[in-house]
Amino acid sequence: MSTMENISAHRFTDGKPNLRRYQQARWDEPVIFELSQPGERAILPPELEPGIEVDTHDALQQLPPGMRRTQAPALPELSQNRVLRHYLRLSQENLGADMNVDVGQGTCTMKYNPKINEQLARDPRMSELHPLQDESTVQGILHVMHQMEQVICEVSGMDAVSLQPRSGSQAIYANIAMMRAWFEARGEAGDRDEIITTIFSHPSDAACAKVLGYKVITLYPDADGYPDLAAMKAAVGPRTAALIITNPEDTGIFNPRIAAFVAAAHEVGALACYDQANANGLLGITRAREAGFDLCHFNLHKTFATPHACGGPAVGACAVTAELARFLPRPRVVKEGERYRIDQGEAQSIGKVAAFMGTASIVLRAYAWVMNLGAAGLREVAEIAVLNNNYIMSQLLKIPGLSAPYAAGKRRIEQVRYSLAALSEATGVSSGDIGLRAADYGTHYWTSHHPYVVPEPATIEPTEAYSRADLDEFVQIMAQVAHEARTDPAMVLSAPHNCPTKRVQDEYLEDPKRWAITWRAWQRKLAEHGTAA
CATH class of the missing domain: 3.40.640.10 (Type I PLP-dependent aspartate aminotransferase-like (Major domain))
Known part of the structure; x- marks a missing residue:
């Protein structure tokens, strides 16, 4: 009789998590305005009831002339299932607090938001x-x-x-x-x-x-x-x-x-x-x-x-x-x-x-x-946040080239701004590069506020929301990326590879003529350059 295969064996070594096999969905998803089809509707609002019309008269006429539209708003027209597909596809191209070990958001503090509280807010x-x-x-x-x-x-x-x-x-x-x-x-x-x-x-x-x-x-x-x-x-x-x-x-x-x-x-x-x-x-x-x-x-x-x-x-x-x-x-x-x-x-x-x-x-x-939580629970939040932070710090500091500047040898409270300066000097790979490569393993981190007072910074904050297994997984990813920076820096410098988007070219951000923050503004810029769709 053949031995039954243990399909979970690859996930752990000596109780520690191995790197998770990760490939993010990639959709060539248009902007929702590009998906618009005249006449499509996701919902049909009811016709105005005669009694309401009598009571309210023409509501638009009660608005000052300067506040009335001269034409209908240019909204996208889509069926309900196409709206659903559009936003679900976009969601598959994201990382976030409910999808990955999000301890790398530093001062933004991405802790778990209990879903029962979300239900309360939507009641x-x-x-x-x-x-x-x-x-x-x-x-x-x-x-x-x-x-x-x-x-x-x-x-x-x-x-x-x-x-x-x-x-x-x-x-x-x-x-x-x-x-x-x-x-x-x-x-x-x-x-x-x-x-x-x-x-x-x-x-x-x-x-x-x-x-x-x-x-x-x-x-x-x-x-x-x-x-x-x-x-x-x-x-x-x-x-x-x-x-x-x-x-x-x-x-x-x-x-x-x-x-x-x-x-x-x-x-x-x-x-x-x-x-x-x-x-x-x-x-x-x-x-x-x-x-x-x-x-x-x-x-x-x-x-x-x-x-x-x-x-x-x-x-x-x-x-x-x-x-x-x-x-x-x-x-x-x-x-x-x-x-x-x-x-x-x-x-x-x-x-x-x-x-x-x-x-x-x-x-x-x-x-x-x-x-x-109650009063005792709130104190426990603080105690676990401090414990988690000092545990992950003890593990991350084992990675060659990573340090915790200032107050040498002292513990931290709920976050640490690390420095990857030594690793960067040895490899030519910046902290920002390492953060992008971490996205290929389903996580990421935030570097720091500018200016970078801590050189090549990485700000990690586990809060009370993450387990030891979560923290071990994050450390494993960081250790792997640091190893890649030493052995195959080109791989890290060209990351991310498993994500739907690649690197933003900084020169685009420096030239306001080449980008826009709204669809209509983008269309105007294309028209100005004679390249409108």
């Missing part, structure tokens, strides 16, 4: 709400928003919260605007025109300060790789408005002297703002209030397991002390007895930073995640 009782409904009809979501504010207060130690900002950068902007309003109320705004940050804090900290008119002073690491406290004390003075700092920084290094940095700001009358967008390694362990901060923010689409969605929808929750609460964006949810109402806020509020109350469906997802 008609949520999805069919309208922001202009009477508040008596939206008590449920107002309750959720109010409760989520209390969660953020508890997690941060702060006294008041706004969920209105729709991104982390918008939350940073709102926090700086509130600090400016604080100094305006004290008659000091004209004197305090400097904001201090660090080179490894998120670039949005400096960028938002600059947009609001502040001079930005950037601190660099000391000899040990930590933010330089001596440089901080030398930089503060009567012109300092605030310290804005990410901790742990984008390198994953936690500043053990953070309270001393805050104290140095307070000693000169400045405020201290905590960019806590990514708090995966801190939940239930440290709080902004205990370090003395006046303001902070959290990205619900990072720490609280809601969709990042390419920059939106999102929520950047601003949290402040009682002294700054009057400056929070408005409107806000207020509880009166057992009812909730939308309050337009204090006269000193910085006003709206987004329409209505923000992104309600994201708040609902985050609230469901928190309620499912």
Whole structure:
């Protein structure tokens, strides 16, 4: 009798995963406008009922003339099955958090989003709400928003919260605007025109300060790789408005002297703002209030397991002390007895930073995640995120040519910005090249914010969402690609090979005449060059 073949034997060696055989689907899929066929329909809306027509008359005539279309919109016309095929084919050409071990998105924090929370957000009782409904009809979501504010207060130690900002950068902007309003109320705004940050804090900290008119002073690491406290004390003075700092920084290094940095700001009358967008390694362990901060923010689409969605929808929750609460964006949810109402806020509020109350469906997802975990679960999230990060760091550092610069020998919190400089110098293969080759094995990674302060960077953040087996698989891919860089650099330099798209030619991106961000803009450019289809 012949021996039965073990078809799974090729997948593991000594309990470790072997490289996954991977070949991504490739479709020569047209832009949806190219698929359009006149007369095709995916859905036929019902005819207008006579009674409704009598009540509404001609709705278009109620619009100002300048807002009325002179012709129908040029929308693609497709049948339902062709629409389905089009988007499913495009989905097969993507990598994403639900398809691969997505630990390589670094500061973007691609953790698992529980699907039951997605179902909640799509429930008609949520999805069919309208922001202009009477508040008596939206008590449920107002309750959720109010409760989520209390969660953020508890997690941060702060006294008041706004969920209105729709991104982390918008939350940073709102926090700086509130600090400016604080100094305006004290008659000091004209004197305090400097904001201090660090080179490894998120670039949005400096960028938002600059947009609001502040001079930005950037601190660099000391000899040990930590933010330089001596440089901080030398930089503060009567012109300092605030310290804005990410901790742990984008390198994953936690500043053990953070309270001393805050104290140095307070000693000169400045405020201290905590960019806590990514708090995966801190939940239930440290709080902004205990370090003395006046303001902070959290990205619900990072720490609280809601969709990042390419920059939106999102929520950047601003949290402040009682002294700054009057400056929070408005409107806000207020509880009166057992009812909730939308309050337009204090006269000193910085006003709206987004329409209505923000992104309600994201708040609902985050609230469901928190309620499912509870306080002990939130702390466990942080503990596992730190454990995962330090485990994968211990494995990745075994790869020749890969290092973790700064704070040598110290552990990191929930992410690490690695350097592949030594490997690159030996092979001529850049970190970006290695990330592209990793896509041939069904994963990828993000390098870093510009400028590359860490040479040839790769930013890895496993969060709590991945198992040890997942992390081992990612390490195996990285080790394989590093080996290829040494033995067959041409293979890596020409990657990806198993993916539907090849390398973007940088010279195209440098010439706006050769690309467009919309189909109609592309058609106009083709017509201008006499090459329209």
